[in-house]
Amino acid sequence: MDSSINGFTGFGRRNPGFVSAKDAIRKAEIEAQATQHSPVQQARQTLAQAQAFTQGLGSAAGGAGAAARTAAHRSPALKFAAPVSSKDSGLSFDPDKLARIPEEDRRWSWVEVDLSAIRHNTQQVRARLAPGTRLMAVVKADAYGHGAVQVAKMALNSGADYLGVATIDEAIELREALIGAPILVLSQPPETAIPLLLGYKVMPSIYTADFAIAYAEAADAFGITAPFHLAVNTGMNRIGVRWDQVAEFMHQIGFHRALELVGTFTHFATADEAQTLDFQIQTKRFLEALSSLRMAGVDPGIVHAANSAAIIRFPDVHFDMVRLGISLYGYYPCPETLTMIDLRPAMSVYARITDVRTVPLSDGVSYGLHYRSRGASTKICTIPIGYADGLRRALSSRVRFLFNGGLMNQVGNICMDQCMFEVDPYARGLLSRAEPMIGDVVTIIGGDGDNVCTVESMCELLDTIPHEVCIAFGTSRMPRLYR
Numbered sequence: 001m002d003s004s005i006n007g008f009t010g011f012g013r014r015n016p017g018f019v020s021a022k023d024a025i026r027k028a029e030i031e032a033q034a035t036q037h038s039p040v041q042q043a044r045q046t047l048a049q050a051q052a053f054t055q056g057l058g059s060a061a062g063g064a065g066a067a068a069r070t071a072a073h074r075s076p077a078l079k080f081a082a083p084v085s086s087k088d089s090g091l092s093f094d095p096d097k098l099a100r101i102p103e104e105d106r107r108w109s110w111v112e113v114d115l116s117a118i119r120h121n122t123q124q125v126r127a128r129l130a131p132g133t134r135l136m137a138v139v140k141a142d143a144y145g146h147g148a149v150q151v152a153k154m155a156l157n158s159g160a161d162y163l164g165v166a167t168i169d170e171a172i173e174l175r176e177a178l179i180g181a182p183i184l185v186l187s188q189p190p191e192t193a194i195p196l197l198l199g200y201k202v203m204p205s206i207y208t209a210d211f212a213i214a215y216a217e218a219a220d221a222f223g224i225t226a227p228f229h230l231a232v233n234t235g236m237n238r239i240g241v242r243w244d245q246v247a248e249f250m251h252q253i254g255f256h257r258a259l260e261l262v263g264t265f266t267h268f269a270t271a272d273e274a275q276t277l278d279f280q281i282q283t284k285r286f287l288e289a290l291s292s293l294r295m296a297g298v299d300p301g302i303v304h305a306a307n308s309a310a311i312i313r314f315p316d317v318h319f320d321m322v323r324l325g326i327s328l329y330g331y332y333p334c335p336e337t338l339t340m341i342d343l344r345p346a347m348s349v350y351a352r353i354t355d356v357r358t359v360p361l362s363d364g365v366s367y368g369l370h371y372r373s374r375g376a377s378t379k380i381c382t383i384p385i386g387y388a389d390g391l392r393r394a395l396s397s398r399v400r401f402l403f404n405g406g407l408m409n410q411v412g413n414i415c416m417d418q419c420m421f422e423v424d425p426y427a428r429g430l431l432s433r434a435e436p437m438i439g440d441v442v443t444i445i446g447g448d449g450d451n452v453c454t455v456e457s458m459c460e461l462l463d464t465i466p467h468e469v470c471i472a473f474g475t476s477r478m479p480r481l482y483r
């Protein structure tokens with residue numbers, strides 16, 4: 001049999017039945033497109049065909065087996081059915097060894113949390129409280145990005161006695177870490193979450209009678225009590241029973257034997273503002289609410305109102321408990337507090353340089369090419385941190401990073417996963433003449449030499465508060481390391 005085509009017998013000649021990698025890919029793709037079955041069925045069919053190729057040709061010619069494997073890799077249908085475990089794929093990476101590669105060596109950007117700062121800040125606040133006043137550590141939003149379990153444990157260890165969260169799932173995370181301290185959800189969850197509250201022994205804030213009764217009924221059915229804190233609206237108009245209706249509210253729900261009023265609280269809208277009139281109005285209304293409860297024979301339980309700003313500025317409103325949020329993490333809620341307490345920021349953010357180049361004069365950098373190079377004396381360095389990591393895009397070309405002790409301008413638009421900054425080797429403040437290299441550490445938040453990049457300076461650029469900036473870094477996909 002003449003296997004040549006038109007008499008041509010050069011290197012293009014094939015053995016009968018030979019299937020090249022390209023043929024296998026093409027065949028799989030054509031069949032995947034032609035078959036209108038479900039993707040799973042398509043994948044099974046093409047996989048069966050690929051296996052047939054491999055079995056027919058594999059042992060005789062290793063190349064053909066590889067060809068079929070390549071086909072299995074490239075065909076969109078086959079990808080779906082591709083082996084996922086390293087065992088099946090014939091590779092022998094030890095999963096334990098893979099798991100041991102440290103997080104900061106997988107991607108060169110990370111968040112560091114200094115738990116001794118959490119301890120210091122807790123103690124600083126504790127020292128300002130009258131004996132017997134409780135301290136609630138507010139660890140919502142994964143402890144403002146610092147890690148709820150780690151922060152809660154450290155705070156409880158350093159003088160806090162209560163925990164505050166925003167959602168039932170945040171509370172469950174703490175309970176599952178075997179944290180036994182009282183936990184208050186700082187809002188009223190949906191009624192459908194009531195079994196979770198009871199099951200995990202988490203207290204809700206309550207402000208509707210419907211919720212109160214549903215909660216009490218559920219607790220009663222299990223033969224347990226239904227502890228809660230009453231939220232009072234004194235002017236912020238977010239949640240709570242109006243200050244002049246609390247007695248009436250308690251009267252409405254008071255018939256239920258399971259309900260147990262553990263605490264009564266309000267929240268200040270302006271404790272961090274220079275003018276204190278609104279703060280005073282809220283305080284006055286809260287005091288009215290408390291006395292109306294007492295007059296109605298209701299014990300308000302643990303009375304609490306102060307957030308960080310009020311804790312530091314207004315000892316008069318500490319009552320029976322304070323709710324410490326942002327200052328637990330080392331931030332000053334307002335300029336007035338700067339000289340009133342010694343706080344240490346717990347979070348820092350670092351990256352390592354992943355690329356360095358000189359860019360010809362006037363060449364652009366990053367999306368839009370808005371930044372233009374100042375010429376060959378400056379180096380453009382890339383770091384793997386972007387707006388998906390909390391480095392907000394609005395900081396583009398405005399923020400500065402610390403490298404080798406000096407402040408460097410971030411240049412060009414901040415991308416989703418990366419951004420660039422420039423190093424002028426003669427920049428002032430450098431510890432030594434800077435020759436940036438791949439792998440060098442850059443400080444995004446933190447100190448280096450005499451200089452420091454602060455969350456507060458980012459807040460100024462972004463016109464926001466430290467809460468938002470550290471939550472953005474700390475709850476991003478960056479690894480969080482504890483020091």
Ligand SMILES: *Cc1c(COP(=O)(O)O)cnc(C)c1O
Nearest residue numbers: 138186267307308323324325326
């Ligand atoms: C978040 C929150 C706090 C903590 O506020 P900071 O300003 O971060 O100290 C206190 N109370 C309530 C009700 C909160 O929602």
